[in-house]
Amino acid sequence: LTKLTDIGEFGLIARFSPRFLSNLPAGVVGIGDDCAVLPWKKDARLLVTTDMLVEGIHFLRDRIRPRDLGAKSLAVNLSDIAAMGGKPDSAFLSLAIPRGTGVEWLDRLFKGIGDLTASENIHLLGGDTTRSPGPVVINIAVLGRVHPARVKFRSGARPGDEVCVTGFLGDSGGGLRVLLENRRQGRDEAYLVRRHNRPRAHLAEGAWLAGKKGVTAMMDVSDGIDSDLRRIMERSGCGAAVELEELPLSGPLRRAAAVRGWNLYEVAATGGEDYCLVATVRPDCLPGIARGFERKFGRRLSRIGSITGERGKLRYRLNGNPAVLGRHGFDHFR
Ligand code: ADP
Ligand code: MG
Numbered sequence: 001l002t003k004l005t006d007i008g009e010f011g012l013i014a015r016f017s018p019r020f021l022s023n024l025p026a027g028v029v030g031i032g033d034d035c036a037v038l039p040w041k042k043d044a045r046l047l048v049t050t051d052m053l054v055e056g057i058h059f060l061r062d063r064i065r066p067r068d069l070g071a072k073s074l075a076v077n078l079s080d081i082a083a084m085g086g087k088p089d090s091a092f093l094s095l096a097i098p099r100g101t102g103v104e105w106l107d108r109l110f111k112g113i114g115d116l117t118a119s120e121n122i123h124l125l126g127g128d129t130t131r132s133p134g135p136v137v138i139n140i141a142v143l144g145r146v147h148p149a150r151v152k153f154r155s156g157a158r159p160g161d162e163v164c165v166t167g168f169l170g171d172s173g174g175g176l177r178v179l180l181e182n183r184r185q186g187r188d189e190a191y192l193v194r195r196h197n198r199p200r201a202h203l204a205e206g207a208w209l210a211g212k213k214g215v216t217a218m219m220d221v222s223d224g225i226d227s228d229l230r231r232i233m234e235r236s237g238c239g240a241a242v243e244l245e246e247l248p249l250s251g252p253l254r255r256a257a258a259v260r261g262w263n264l265y266e267v268a269a270t271g272g273e274d275y276c277l278v279a280t281v282r283p284d285c286l287p288g289i290a291r292g293f294e295r296k297f298g299r300r301l302s303r304i305g306s307i308t309g310e311r312g313k314l315r316y317r318l319n320g321n322p323a324v325l326g327r328h329g330f331d332h333f334r
Contacts, residue, residue: 056135084218165279
């Protein structure tokens with residue numbers, strides 16, 4: 001008998017998905033990218049994505065304010081729309097709630113969701129509500145749109161492309177460590193926890209990068225680049241080399257890691273839930289795109305490595321020497 005712990009989350013998806021990929025109508029992109037893509041109008045494709053947050057797995061009810069939890073539940077979905085270069089339009093919310101849950105707690109959860117639907121001009125159009133025998137479960141699905149000529153997939157990376165990220169890596173993973181270590185928090189720790197509990201989807205960055213022909217592939221960083229880059233490699237049939245000293249690290253993360261003895265590169269590459277974007281860029285286009293990005297967003301598009309022809313091999317280097325990470329990106333079952 002095969003155990004889930006042997007094949008992992010991604011092994012499971014690879015096991016069942018072929019059956020549902022074999023007979024898709026023309027123009028439909030199914031399982032395998034950040035969103036499904038469906039034909040819609042001449043100047044727009046329909047994007048669909050869904051993500052679930054389970055109490056005890058994705059959050060601890062006593063370590064996150066309900067308002068932040070509501071906003072995060074939606075933000076993680078918006079991040080998948082951003083990864084395709086799209087704009088979100090509407091959302092559906094399904095909740096499983098244990099009987100004893102406070103109504104005021106739920107009011108605040110909806111406040112957090114409503115903050116973000118209002119600021120991003122998204123309409124909550126439906127959902128489902130049930131009782132849960134144990135954990136709170138929050139599932140949101142988001143529909144969005146993208147111009148057919150701009151949509152970016154995980155599959156477009158080619159050897160020689162540069163690998164870039166749109167924000168700091170590891171802050172959220174650091175924040176999670178702070179929450180789990182349960183020690184007193186200073187300013188740096190509070191910043192990291194905030195980044196973990198209240199991530200921002202890089203919608204503007206994704207839409208801007210989608211307009212650039214030189215961007216060959218894009219996805220959001222949800223499981224850590226160690227895991228997410230492997231998804232791009234699989235879909236694009238290539239390998240990648242990452243220079244650890246190039247990973248963009250915030251001041252608070254550097255200081256907290258020094259104080260608490262964390263391996264900075266491990267937190268940055270495998271921590272996950274950063275919800276920035278990772279994009280591959282044709283090398284001849286990178287200088288122009290990086291300059292434009294900095295002008296537009298006031299911060300750097302960080303180059304962290306490159307795509308190689310070594311199919312399935314993700315190599316790390318630190319200051320020119322081969323390096324190995326002691327842990328891997330997030331997988332629900334491994
Ligand atoms: P993301 O983190 O961007 O949502 P994942 O890497 O978790 O994407 O999932 C990879 C792909 O597998 C996505 O296209 C996702 O929609 C699909 N997928 C994951 N779980 C299921 C499932 N239970 N049924 C169908 N498709 C799934
Ligand atoms: Mg994603």
